[in-house]
Amino acid sequence: xxxxxxxxxxxxxxxxxxxxxxxxxxxxCDIYAIASRDLAKAQEIAKAFSIPKAYGSYEELLxxxxxxxxxxxxxxxxxxxxxxxxxxxxxxxxxxxxxxxDAADAEKLVKVCREKSVLLMEAxxxxxxxQWVQAKKYVEEGKIGELKAIQVFFSYTNLDPxxxxxxxxxxxxxxxxxxxxxxxxxxxxxxxxEPKRGLALINRDPAWKIDTLSSAILDFxxxxxxxxxxxxxxxxxxxxxxxTKGRLEIEIPNNAPENKPTRMFYETADGIETIxxxxxxxxxxxxxxxxxxxxxxSPLPTPPEDAIANMKVIDALFRSEKSGTWETV
Numbered sequence: 001x002x003x004x005x006x007x008x009x010x011x012x013x014x015x016x017x018x019x020x021x022x023x024x025x026x027x028x029c030d031i032y033a034i035a036s037r038d039l040a041k042a043q044e045i046a047k048a049f050s051i052p053k054a055y056g057s058y059e060e061l062l063x064x065x066x067x068x069x070x071x072x073x074x075x076x077x078x079x080x081x082x083x084x085x086x087x088x089x090x091x092x093x094x095x096x097x098x099x100x101x102d103a104a105d106a107e108k109l110v111k112v113c114r115e116k117s118v119l120l121m122e123a124x125x126x127x128x129x130x131q132w133v134q135a136k137k138y139v140e141e142g143k144i145g146e147l148k149a150i151q152v153f154f155s156y157t158n159l160d161p162x163x164x165x166x167x168x169x170x171x172x173x174x175x176x177x178x179x180x181x182x183x184x185x186x187x188x189x190x191x192x193x194e195p196k197r198g199l200a201l202i203n204r205d206p207a208w209k210i211d212t213l214s215s216a217i218l219d220f221x222x223x224x225x226x227x228x229x230x231x232x233x234x235x236x237x238x239x240x241x242x243x244t245k246g247r248l249e250i251e252i253p254n255n256a257p258e259n260k261p262t263r264m265f266y267e268t269a270d271g272i273e274t275i276x277x278x279x280x281x282x283x284x285x286x287x288x289x290x291x292x293x294x295x296x297x298s299p300l301p302t303p304p305e306d307a308i309a310n311m312k313v314i315d316a317l318f319r320s321e322k323s324g325t326w327e328t329v
Contacts, residue, residue, distance in 0.1 A: 004291040005032035007067035007091070009058050009082055011045045014096065015073045018258075019123075020049055022283025023071075028291035035061035058082060062089040069294060071123075071287075072096060075164045076172025080105050083120070084112045092119040094290050098181050098314065099307035101172050106311045110304045121290055121300050122307035124185050126254055128289055129282040131262050132189070134275070135241065138248055138266070139190055145245030150190060152183035152227035154254060156235045165231065166208050174210035175231040176202070176314060182254050183227035183239075184218070184313045185306075190241060191220045194309055197326045200317035205232070216317050219326075245269075256282055 006029055008015050023029040031051050036042035039056030046054035055061045062070070062085055069092035072083050076098060083095045093113060099122045100106035113120035126132055139147050156179070158165060165173050188194060195218040203213040212232045218225040239253040246268035256262045257279075264275040286301065293300050316327040 001027060002295055003028050003030040004092075004294050005030050005066055005068045006287075006291075007032060007061045007064065007070045008034040008051075009061065009070055009072045009086070010074050011036045011041055012073035015071065016045065019071055019073065019283045019287065021258075022281045022285075023287045024049065025281055025284045026288040026291065028288050028295060033061050033064055033067055058085075062086055062091065067091060069094065069119075069291070075170065076177055077101060077170055079172075080109045083109050087113045087116045087118045087120070090116065090118065092290075092294050094121050094123050094287070096123045097185075097307075098122070098172075098177055098311060099304070100311060101177075102315050103308050103311040106308045110308060113304065119290070119293055119300060120304040121302060122304070122310070123286065124182075124302060125282045125286040126182070126186070126256070127189060128285040128301050129256050129262075129277075130280060131250055131256065131264055131277045132186075132253075134277070135248055135250060135264065136190060139241060139243070140192075142243075143246060143266070144241065144243030144248055144268075146222070147191065147241060147243045148223040149242045150183075150187050150223070150225045150227075151240040151242070152186065152225070152238070152253075153229075154179045154182055154227070154237045155230040155233040157233065158231045161208060166205070166210055168209040174204075174212070175229050176200075176211050176214045176317065178231065179254075180214050180216075180227070180229040180317075181310060181314060183225070183229065185310050186239060186253065187218060187220070187225040187227070188306075188310065188313070191223065191225075193220060195220050195225070195313060195329050197328050198313060198316045198320055199326050200320040202317075202321040211321075214317070216320075218313065258282075 033053035035055040042054040072095040200216040215228040239250040249265040320327040
């Protein structure tokens with residue numbers, strides 16, 4: 001079976017613990033090379049994952065003619081720069097979220113990839129998980145009636161001042177960019193359209209200056225979305241979708257476990273039904289679908305323009321933080 005030869009830009013935790021194991025379990029992925037600014041570290045991870053090539057710089061990996069696609073899990077402020085370099089080298093790009101630091105930044109990358117005729121996708125792995133595929137189907141089929149509201153909560157605790165997400169001297173930090181992008185993406189996915197305006201209340205750490213608690217309202221015209229995300233609260237996540245005839249709840253909507261089933265709860269006037277989703281690896285599904293798009297020309301799970309639309313909402317919420325009022329998306 002033909003497989004795509006992947007290169008991994010950096011030895012980031014998300015790559016080591018989730019994406020690379022997903023790729024190695026996939027049908028269409030072959031991790032051919034990995035790069036780090038520290039050659040010894042690249043060699044260590046390459047040995048652990050049986051990866052043929054290890055490079056001491058990202059440039060060397062991008063210059064390798066065998067590499068067909070790259071996965072970019074670098075810090076947010078490096079997404080556009082290194083993904084653009086990859087595109088210019090003729091590599092397809094799967095880039096971690098958020099795609100850029102703002103919508104204009106994301107547009108630059110989309111333009112480069114389009115000009116170089118390479119595929120680009122923002123790595124929102126949740127969209128390929130069967131629980132979200134089924135949730136979308138339930139809503140579209142009217143099983144909860146007319147969708148009117150979505151409520152999302154997503155939090156974790158990160159009190160390390162040196163963590164890249166907590167450093168205000170480096171662009172792209174804070175909770176809204178790191179995890180707030182999920183409820184925005186999820187609500188746009190389920191409503192199947194873009195919000196008209198957004199209102200945000202954002203608290204920032206007094207020392208670090210990055211946002212650590214954000215709550216927002218998104219107005220979709222036919223319904224509303226409310227969400228709260230935080231990087232300094234007890235870890236928790238949940239999504240509730242409410243319609244005129246029922247509701248649908250996803251228990252672990254974002255980092256669904258790779259070693260056990262997940263659950264959704266479907267409630268109507270007839271009672272509550274627990275829907276069990278078989279164990280699966282959402283990163284494997286994501287990377288296989290991207291690889292198939294390269295090999296067979298099949299559609300991407302999400303087009304790159306979706307990433308721009310998501311950033312426009314984030315931009316509006318940051319404007320709302322400053323203006324204290326609704327901001328048009």
